[in-house]
Amino acid sequence: MIINFAERLSDSPYVETIAHGHTASDGSAIRPAESHWHMVLVRQQKNNAQLLVVGPWSTAGVAAWGADAEILWIKFRLGVFMPHLPVRNILDAETPLPGATSRSFWLKSAAWQFPAYETVETFVGRLMREEVLVYDPVIHAVLQDQPAAISPRTVRHRFLQATGLTQSQIRQIERAQQAAALLRQGVSILDTVYELDYFDQPHLTRSLKRWVGHTPAQLFRSAQLE
Known part of the structure; x- marks a missing residue:
C-alpha cells in the first residue's frame, strides 16, 4: 500500500495535479485507464x-510497486506533450529517462535537476520555456465543445499527436471515471446508467470493465463497505 499520500492542484496551467507518497511494502492493484500522461520520480x-x-493508459491494467520508495507524480493537462518524444511512443508504457547524476536526468540532450513536490511548477515552467514541453489549446477547446476552425481530420490528428488517444477514447474514459465515482458514492447502478446516458446496464458494465477494471456491482459494494 502507499502511505503518507498527499495530492494538490497545481498553479501551472500545464499541470493537472501533483501527488507525493511513500510505499510501505511491495504490492499491486488494478489501475484504471488514464487519458493523461505523467512524469513519475521514484526514489x-x-x-x-x-x-x-508514464502513460497514457488506453485500458485498465495492473500497477505494481516496490517497498520503501518515495514517489512524486506530475499529472499533465490534456494537450501538453513533448514533440521530441511522441505520445504514441509512451502510450501504455513506463519509459525511464537516463540518469545524469544522482540528482539529475537527461531529457532532450540536456541534464535537468529532479523536481521536488514544492518545486514542480518551476520545473515545468523551465521545460515550457525551453520548448521541451508544448501545449495545444485545440484539445481543451474541443473537449469543452467549443467550435474548432479546422477540419475533423485535422482535429483527429491533433488529438493523436498531443494525447496519443482519439477524442472518443478520452470521452469514454472520462465517462467511465464519472460512473465509477457515482457508484463509489452509493448511487445505484440504474441511476448511474441514466445519469451518464449509458444505453443499458450491460453497456455500463462493459465500459467499466474496460476502462476502470471493475464491474458496477464491485464498485457499488465498495461504497457499502465504507
Missing part, C-alpha cells in the same frame, strides 16, 4: 532516483 534510496514518463 528507492536517498541517492538512487529515477524519472519515468
